[in-house]
Amino acid sequence: MLLAHVLQSSRTTLLAHPEQALSADQFWRYADIVRQRSTGYPLPYLTGTAEFYALSFEVTPEVLIPRPETEILVDLALARRPTCVVDVGTGSGCIAIALAAHLPEAQITGIELSPAALAVAQRNAERHGVADRIQWIVGDVLVPRPGPADLIVSNPPYVRTSEMATLPVSVRSYEPAVALDGGADGLVTIRQLLNQAPAVLGPDGCLLMEIGVDQAEAAIDLARTAFPQAQIYIHPDLAGHDRVLEVSL
Template sequence: MTSVPMQNLSRREALRACTACLYAGGVGEAAGDARFLLLGILGLETRDLLIEGDRLVGADEAVALEAALARRLAGEPVARILGAWEFWGLPFRLGPDTLVPRPDTEILVEVALAAVPDRRAPLRCLDLGTGTGCILTALLSEMPQACGVGLDRSEGALRVARDNAAANGLGERANFVVGDWCDAVEGTFDLVVANPPYIAHDVIATLDREVRAHDPATALDGGVDGLDAYRRILDGAGARLASGGTLVLEIGYDQAAAVQDLARVAGYRERGLARDLAGHDRVLSFDRPGGLFSGHRDA
């Protein structure tokens, strides 16, 4: 437990106390984490702090908030404590078999949408290693006539993804399948997207405690050189791409050249490289030979 009791503090006072507690505990983003925890644990919106900031924290709320602070001080990420996180402006529940959706991955969604000339076309999307389903759900939220399949090896992740799609009103247009990359699906898709495991095996032990202790290893481990998943995807995605379809991949900051080489050998044509807000290489997109994306879907 924290050394700062939260009961009988106002919401504003509790926010200041949480910030001070996390700062004293060496948490780098103390102010932001304190705000997320207070709002999430108490079920508040930012406006509630503005309008009813003088309202006292109740006994049960104090216990929950103190427990959340203790978990954060022990190194557990805020998103794991809350059990949910936002991506593309949409809420997503987390599970032990899923990664926390990251802002950098929104670049992948942007690149995929930019490849679509008509977002109202009845396109088909395939999300490989879907996790929380955040990428597929975000894409379907922007393409009202599209449908998609989320593929993952983890049944636990798929249960979370299915619930997330339904909670965001997209369950009828999203299907989730257990499988290993492209092996479990048939037919063709206009968009194939993936944020696969891309951390080299020996590097995982050097990652921040918050990542290595709380993220599922199978969603991080990309093999000896970090490229195992890309080899599998590039080997199978060609048969799953419709005529003129586009493949969009998130990559590690230092993997662009290696993935470009793998794709070139496999016969793909590169569309472009996108960088994240920090200026790091983040997303590669590819065409198959035969023309640019046309919005056409194979029968």
């Protein structure tokens, strides 16, 4: 994959033409990214792209690399056929853009603390031809407050600060800490979002939020406090781990 990236070719073409010689420039660029990869630097940051929901996204070290387990959130969101969606902590924009690509009528707002991440999300929206239906806001969870929504989606930072050092080196050394660190109990952003969501969700609205594998009980308690009348579910990911909190009004 690294060699295909340097040659701006495909792996299939490389396999079909093993006789192709590298120029000196190509050789040194290849040697350089092999060296970077050997330190644990993530492959998607080297190639500049990552796949999510069968779409190709630009990724830079300013954004979290989209994870396959987050695709369940998109499946659950699409099943509701929402028309007005807010994505909190949009990062590369992968969730907002996958929803926009599959919901041609929907208006979407992506909120993100990091302006550098939001610039990547904007480029990804243009890449997929959905920029006219997504509004991007630099904000802190739901502040400034967006207009009413029938669906809030979020993959917030949810790793406990004390567990950050136990993450694989490729994650803890190179992916943005602001995308991962959920504070002392891992629930800081989750709590903020559940507290602020009632002011944004319209009647019959729904909130879908990714959570850590051991956070279902705490997330349900917080959701019950914020939405005493709502129906609350936990959905597993494909590995069977508790992964998505659903709050349905």
